[in-house]
Amino acid sequence: MIKNITIALVLVVNSFVFSQRPTPAAEQKNEVVIKNAILHVGNGKIIENAFVVFDKGIIKEIGTQFNQATVSASTNIIDASGKHVYPGIIATNNSLGLTEIEAVRATNDLYEVGSINPNANSSIAFFTDSKVIPTVRSNGILVVQSTPRGGFISGASSILNLDAWNYEDALIKSADGIHVNWPDIDSPNFNSDDKDAKEKSEKGNSYVKRINSLIDLLLKAKNYSGTQEKDLKLEALKGLFDGSKKLYVHAQRYNQIYDAISMCKKLEIVSPVIVGGAESKKAISILKKFNVPVMLQRAHSLPPNADADIDYFYKLPALLQKEGILFCLQYEGDMEAMGLRNLPFLAGTAMAYGLEPEQALCAITINAAKIIGIDKKYGSIEVGKSATLFISTGNALDMMTNNVEQAFIDGRTIDLNNHQKELYHRYSQKYGIKH
């Protein structure tokens, strides 16, 4: 018994020395003012020498002439002279929290059995204690749409903040939408997801057949009253028709986009979203006509084929911007969870290839919030919205200057330490390296 206690004590002490992840921040107690900042509102505007006041997690005031006398003694005043303040970056369509180490099966909660899983809700599996999350947060990403993968209907994504004791505390929106992998005529370069490809070949179903089976299912869901025998899948799909859930259609080719939107319009699905959209520039008119937004294929992707422009995905955001399509940038693909911390640099690349700097920021903040339906609270720094924002010493969209000093989620001051920084400090000490 004594031995056990000793072990327990040792463990406790150790956890002080090196914690696997930082402790979630407490509720905001005191009012916070950030002053003298270069404020990137997130709606396309930039305010020089700005101040932001937030309390109880909500932004109360924004202005340019900060008057010290107006605040109480308990107010925490942060001087951000020469620094940039950004709305928390929103990562849509990502498996963060659902996978820890891709090669270790036990750590993957991405795929469910069978190909039709609209009732599977990602928030349940969302691992708030993930070691990956703090590393992502450190670059300014504060909200994620945690998204399951695989199958024909992968499941429902949920929107969560990246600092919480448990998934309930983290939840911003549960089951915000259903993800469908739209069938393809023939596209080995896109949809590199192996499981999906495997399933496709196992079913051996043609493009049209598979779409017809989807239409059948959705029609049943539309007419499902709930008074019949309970059907979990149809019940989960019901929300597509009253607007409470979005339909995220993962599709790359323009003919897929046309077919997907046509189906949604015919079945009266309220809020379709195209995910991927590699060829969205060939489907501008239908996207525009029905106001269908796009979550664009990772900008750091190889062109779709050898003939394509070598900067195909780099310049696609600017093309959509020019056409007035609502889009956001996201990081689906290889190593999408651990690499998610590079999301701001996708916006940076898009900026190098034609997006205005503030438009590039919108592509990972307010646009994302609008597309996933949380823009009333998140995505920009405006009065009445959640104080989910961060301070960077330089331009956060450029890897050279992205340096997040402080971050707030719903007004809470986030601990920006992480497993990797800990190791860095530990070994710097070992070698006597100062920095």
Added chain:
Amino acid sequence: MHKYSIFLGRCSNLYIFGNYYFMKKIIFLVVFIVFATKAFTQSVFPANGIKKVDNDVFVFKNANINIDENTVLSNAILIVSKGKIIDVGSGISIPKNSIVYDLKGKNIYPSFIDMYSNYGVVVEKENSTFYGGPQYETKQKGAYYWNEAIKPEQDAARLFSSNASQAEEIRNIGFGAVNTFVKDGIARGTSAIVTLSDQKENYTLINSKVATMFSFNKGSSRQEYPSSLMGAIALLRQTYLDAEWFEKSKENQENSLSLYAFNQQKKLPSIFEANDKWNIVRADKIGDEFGVQYIFKTNGNEYQRIEEIKSCNGKLIVPVNYPQTPDVENPAEADLLELDDLKHWEMAPYNLSILEKNNLQFAITASDLKSKSEFLINLRKAIDMGLSKKMALKALTTNPAQMLNVSDKLGAIKKGYIANFIISSGDIFEKNSYVIQNWVNGIPYGKNNLEQFDFRGNYTLVNSSSLKKVELKIEGEINKLATTIKVDTLTRKSSATLGSYNVSSTYLNCGGLNSVTVYEIKNDKEEFFGKLYFDDGKEEEVFWKKNAEYISEKKDSALNAIASISITYPNMAYGFGELPKEEKVVFSNVTAWTNEEEGVLKNVSVLVDKGKIAAIGEKISIPADAKIINGTGLHLTSGIIDEHSHIAISSGVNEGSNTATAEVRIGDVINSDDINIYRQLSGGVIAAQLLHGSANAIGGQSALIKLRWGLSPEKMKIAGADGFIKFALGENVKQSNWGDRYSIRYPQSRMGVEQVYVEYFSRAREYQQQKKNATTNTNFRRDLLMESLVEILEKKRFITCHSYQQGEINMLMHVADSFGFRVNTFTHILEGYKVADKMKKHGVGASTFSDWWAYKFEVNDAIPYNAALLYRMGIVTAINSDDPEMGRRLNQEAAKVFKYGGVSEIEAWKMVTLNPAKLLHLDKITGSIKVGKDADLVLWSQNPLSVMAKVETTMIDGRIYYDAKSDVLQRENIRVERQRILNLMIKAKRGGDKTEKPKAKNKRLYHCDDLSNDTYLDELY
């Protein structure tokens, strides 16, 4: 049936004792036999009952006889008996009692010879579904080679049995004999020449052990090794060495029927199934190493690199299987095709004519055609595109006969030759003529009657009691007719039925008329006898008057519209029409990141001359003939070098079979046609180490290349560069993530990994000693794996080791220390920061990722500060890609070292330029802007570490391989060129071409733990 015996009978005897020592005696025997056949025939086969005697003499007169490609005799006579040609010529006397055919207007050719066939030796493969564990050792019973893909003991003659339906299929398109072999394995054993008659094998087998056959495909072997193209190449090399050793071996420590057979076949023609332009070059290189000149079986894309093919000096066996016309009328589906597909579709029919123009010697094969009936159609297409008819005939007769050493009996119509000849309705290489009969071993084959009357033409009815005006049109092929009848104003069409001496057609609803018949026989008025049949059962005898002879319509192929041949280097999107030239260039007024002591220099000019950096400075003298690139506001750096890359590799990046594969070489399988080369140029990359994968503890040798887009694989290699080799540690080597099937290969733990190194380097030491002690008299077995390891011991080859966890990093340094060498580079090295002090002490460099982690268990402690810590500990540190996408953004990755850990911009930049150059021992020639170094320069729109930076120009050796402005033009060219060819495809479809649905290529991009080699088979077959 047994028409002639001794000649072939003798041959089969030869075969039974078969081995090539007897071949020389054939000539003597042939001479003997020629005299003997005149007297009588003999056979070992007893007759059941009355012996069937064959005394028939066939005479063909008035024919145009093509003796060979050079000589045509018009109105000549051919005499054939007992399966052989008795005589041929003009004005020779016709023997009494012979059967005479009048072939007026018809042509005779020697029957074709297909050098590449598996006729009659198709071995049924076992079921391909396979669930057992991996097989590392041979399961072949008997005293054979250690690897199942090496089967030189395979003897096609022994396995050969006639196959009537197969024979008929190729006889119908004009072939009379084939060189047949078993299409299985890398060394495939010997082939046999057989004729295509339906006789017993004793009479169709002409020669056994004709040629020895090779390929890069391991075929039905289930052994893991080789799992890649480079493995196949290495295995073949080692086989040659082993065979040499075996031949000289007096003690016979081990016996091998395979190596015995291999040595027996040395003097035979060697035929290599390369099936791709670069594979021809690859195979030729092996041949050069062992003094063998292969004959190459190609796949028809030689035209894309004709100079390189010419320099191989090999004869070719070329198929005529052009890509089927894709149906591109649906633009969404047309998008699936890439420009190289489109270009190849257009150019494939030109291949043969380009080979002819370049004086290459070749034979034509029908082997790759799915539908053999397309053979003549495709061959004629090649003739339309410029192949001469003379060369076409030569490539189907004389050339194969010579290559197979049977030009004394096959391939021409000469006295004493085997009676293999085609009778065609006209010029066989012209449309609308066809093979009437194909005589093989003096036996006629073919559905068509030699004396088939040509009914085609327009007729009118001369007399009828019930009908007034009837017109009949007969058209189509002479043996496949169609008719159109016009009764007053009524027109009906129908197919026709050929009778012995008549043709008939039946119509529906033809005004009471049911059927008509036209007879070959005519009345005095030159009118044809005929018959009418009516719906009411009545019939009537009539006469037909022929008004006009049949004139064939010529259909224009869409391809004929092509004005000029266009080949780019490589022959795909972004290929060069003309390769970049060495230029005298000044980058004026740039910000130069020198990577030298001067650091970053502002407002300087850099002169490039003769491929080198000639001057740097604020005021340098600018030669009058120099091209000036205004660099105001731009940044000039030395080019990026990717220490860890897997682009530009063909058919497998891992020889992931055996634990140690130091004998395989990435340098053997460089793929200069990989679009990622161009894409990386656009990201400022000028050089890369193409590494073997990490599937085994001792991997393969790497290749150092400069990204000289448009040049051949050999010309991409950096001349004089040191040799490097890939080692690997950890999960990949232990097969941790390979699935449950893979759990038997040693090692499965890190303990075993260490022992693998100790074991192999101990062996290498012994080998080194043995080799030293060997005298000229010693029969020393060269072992390519060991030679590679000895090079490491002798500090002539340097290790780049894939590594993650600190423990094993430490371990390998200890192993190296104990064997007296130094590990050159740890790559990945994500836990390097944990043992940086030990690494410093050992003197090893590091090439790492900027921020990768968490993709497997062993990278759980990887940190993005690794590079900074290693750098601060004084270790030469580089940032690499291991990823074709990231490879074009290495400048951004370098910037992350600035972000994570605060390394200065200049030092961060060196991590993708000078430092990798140091790790690859290239820093004397490249890696910085210094007078005298190679002009490997990149001009950036701004600070290259910024996310905003774009490449304006990438220069290698003073040649501009990428230029942002030219790139814009290229994009436009691609669009225009695509549409031009797509339009041709649509035209071809409208013109009657059979089409298929467009299919996208399944391309693979390699990471270092990529085990799959599915393109291996795809590309080869």
